[in-house]
Amino acid sequence: MVSPTRGVLYPARLPEFHRLPPEAAARDLAVWFWIPEWSIEPGRSSRQEIVGYPALNLVVEQGVVTLSGATTRASHRDLRGTGWAVGALLRPAAVAALVDDPAMLVDTEQTVDAPELVEAVSAAMASGEGRRERAVAVFSDWLLRRVGPLDDAARHPNALVEVLMGDDSADTIEEAAMRLAVSTRTLQRLCHRHVGVSPAAMIRRRRLQEAAERLRLDPGIDLSGLAAELGYADHAHLTRDFRNILGMAPRTYRTGSSEQSPDESAQT
Structure with a gap:
């Protein structure tokens, strides 16, 4: 795995942030999972500036699943309050099961109807110590079921x-x-x-x-x-x-x- 902060323009601004490998069976589907967790005091925010990897990301956050496309510019997001996100940096083999034309998602995102993924990841992230590893495990399992068996092609x-x-x-x-x-x-x-x-x-x-x-x-x-x-x-x-x-x-x-x-x- 490359540097844990490559692509992050100002790592000093990061909240608690982890990049974890997928479960072994899902290594053909995700490069890694990224998990930020934050708690920002009221009235303040933390701006995260990213020059993203040219890949698609599947993200669970605030009860919603989104599929984000590759970006052509640096992007930013202002974190407020308390929260977390669990994202998968997808390998190309996983893309076809989620979107027909990834070029249509460049610099944008779409929601994915996957309430079972939201429920499983949310339960894992609420489970205390070891929550990130459990979130990766259930997310990996969902990807495996969604994509199905892969052949060499x-x-x-x-x-x-x-x-x-x-x-x-x-x-x-x-x-x-x-x-x-x-x-x-x-x-x-x-x-x-x-x-x-x-x-x-x-x-x-x-x-x-x-x-x-x-x-x-x-x-x-x-x-x-x-x-x-x-x-x-x-x-x-x-x-x-x-x-x-x-x-x-x-x-x-x-x-x-x-x-x-x-x-x-x-x-x-």
């Missing part, structure tokens, strides 16, 4: 996650297609069918997530060297990506992330 698109987003990911569409033993045209179709965005967009997102994480962990890092290391054409290319997706320059993000403290996330 159904599992094949899962390789997209490792080839395009893993620690040893491809730097170009051509390299990704070669690793998957498919044509670039087939790779394009697989990404649109199972994720909703292009392989180029997935590669850019992985680069940007890693760039943000590296800047946060090492504020003194040389931007030109970082750009070259991550496969950007030059420093200007990295800066354009930052501005287009995060709405700020790398230097601005570097300064803000290094100065951020937990108390600064509280807003009136």
